[in-house]
Amino acid sequence: MRARYGIPLGITAVGAAGLAYAAGFEVRSFRLRRVTVPVLPPGARPLRVLQVSDIHMVSGQRKKRAWLQSLAGLRPDFVVNTGDNLSDPEGVPEAIDALGPLMEFPGVYVFGSNDYYGPKLRNPARYLFEKAQGKHGLNGNAPAVGVVHNPWEDLRDAFDSAGWVNLSNARGRLKLDGMELAFTGLDDPHIKRDRYERVAGGPETGADLSIAVVHAPYLRSLESFTADGYPLILAGHTHGGQLCIPFYGALVTNCDLDTDRVKGLSTHEAEGNRAYLHVSAGCGTNRYTPVRFACPPEATLLTLVGRR
Secondary structure, three states: OHHHHHHHHHHHHHHHHHHHHHHHOHHHOOEEEEEEEEEEOOOOOOEEEEEEOOOOEOOOOHHHHHHHHHHHHHOOOEEEEOOOOEOOOOOHHHHHHHHHHHHHOOEEEOOOHHHHEOOOOOOOOHHHHHHHHOOEOOEOOOOOOOOOEOOHHHHHHHHHHOOOEEOOOEEEEEEEOOEEEEEEEOOOHHHOOOOHHHOOOOOOOOOOEEEEEOOOOOHHHHHHHHHOOOOEEEEOOOHHHOEOEOOOEOOOOOOOOOHHHOOEEEEEEEOOEEEEEEEOOOOOOOOOOOOOEOOOOEEEEEEEEEOO
16 A cells, blocks of 8 residues: 555655645745846946836735845946836735835836736636636637726825826837946737837937836747847746746747746847847736746846947
8 A cells, every 4th residue: 555655645745745845945045146148338337236026015915025135235326116016905005115215316217017907816827728728818719808907106206295106008218327228118008008108219319228027028028129129028927837847947928928037137129120138037926826936026236348
């Protein structure tokens, strides 16, 4: 009897241990990724950019809130928030409290679908099925019905009051120590709120650097930004795959981006142009799937330096 049931019991034990690790430790094992990107004019002083993404704040997440507050100690030149701050309609005050110290710095932001709508309980395996069918978000799927509407206006008002620039289908600028930084952003492509025609035209003249910002790195957005000549694109949304296989990587990206670029720095090419793409794995999860495996929660400190 022991020989017959030993293997299944062993597999069950390993699975239980993996789930306990993913839900009990790694999901709260916050990390800071450091990346250097050569996009500034030659000879320009480096700029330190803190990117935060996919916080998915749920009321009561004290460790995440304290960690986000501690990031202000990095003293970034500016902050880029690439969306999905919420996973709980009651989480707005705590999200604002978590980001409060960072709102002392100049910043820009876009929203993601979870800022607008509360999450729904769903089978995680559906991500694999949808990938096989070429369906992602509302891109190929029926519109969501019966969803919870988050009080995203309160979040927007807090960001705006702090001086952060709203880039939802909009352009904006920051001036830092004599440098002019231009930004072009999109609302979330995952729920078809992106309107590239409103911001088309490429980088602005007179700016020392133009940066493109979007929550979900759908290929249509990356193609448009890159073809228009943006040197750097910042995005989030993917959670780095969230549940990854050690020594292999992510199985899904929850959009049409390939898994090789699910997180970190890579490049994208379109119409003879090349852009750097940085995708943040984010620091949170959907409230109904609070696990991470081989993909720790993160924020990123990007150091922008002169082009070689």
